[in-house]
Amino acid sequence: MVNTEHPAVDRVREALLAFGIDPEIRWFDDATPSAQAAAEALGIPIGAIANSLIFTLDGEPLLVLTSGAHRVDTAWLGAQLGGTIGRASKEVVKLATGQVIGGVAPVGHPSPVRTLVDLALADYETVWAAAGHAHTVFPTTYDELLRITGGESTAVVP
Template sequence: MQDQTQEKLPDTAQRVADLLAGIGHDKPVVMLPETGKTSAEAAAGLGCSVAEIAKSIVFRRLADDAAVMVVASGINRVDEHKVASIVGPLGRADAKFVKTRIGYAIGGVCPIGHVEKTVMLIDEDLMQYGSVWAAAGHPHAVFNLTPQQLVAMTGAPVVDVALRA
């Protein structure tokens, strides 16, 4: 893993770094030398397992057009039916919807610092890891935290969202 936190962060990653500092989080935003747009790419750059990547998947709730974010283990596919049974019927969230409602571009969607109130759920499978890595507002930016810190930062319930074979 190459730690390039001494370099100037992109604006959206700096916004996340400032948010983290404001809540007393003691881990820096790290810039990956290669993209972390996918869980596999992020894991390769960090030297961790894909399961330890806390990926953010955004849906559009049909009833009120609200953004619904699921923070899931990088190895899991999100079961849209399970999510819908918790929050209501869902539709696709395109890149413009995500950028407008969440405030980050796809590939760097952070679980905190959203521009609008977001309905959030956390994959229970993340709770088994000592720490996980989440996107920090930019496709190359990530930060490390415990699953318990993720729950505390987001206030999101921990639920079963994984598609099981």
């Protein structure tokens, strides 16, 4: 049985509670660091996974919550945003979110991170996002992701 105590998960839980959400955080025995692994563990379509990806936009952290069904087109999205998007290092991810790659949640960060929420996630009644650790996820909705992150609704591929 996996240990269900973790400081990053606790911060995510606290952030969700502050938004009036009593989170149903699900712990897995095995890590689910990819959208494919999480979808298989949950028995749902990969598109219903809200992948939390940290990029940099002109040097500043940018969180993109994208449907697990596709990859972010960083060149296209950067042009839409009027800047250059690059991959964030694991150090930047940890500093911006307080979480590690594979478990980055949409909330629970030390300070707000500009967030884009993929329009494709609106196609699903329930979407699942990481809860601060690679062994965790929680259910939410597209509208709720926008609300709790203060995110911008946008396409992330042309």
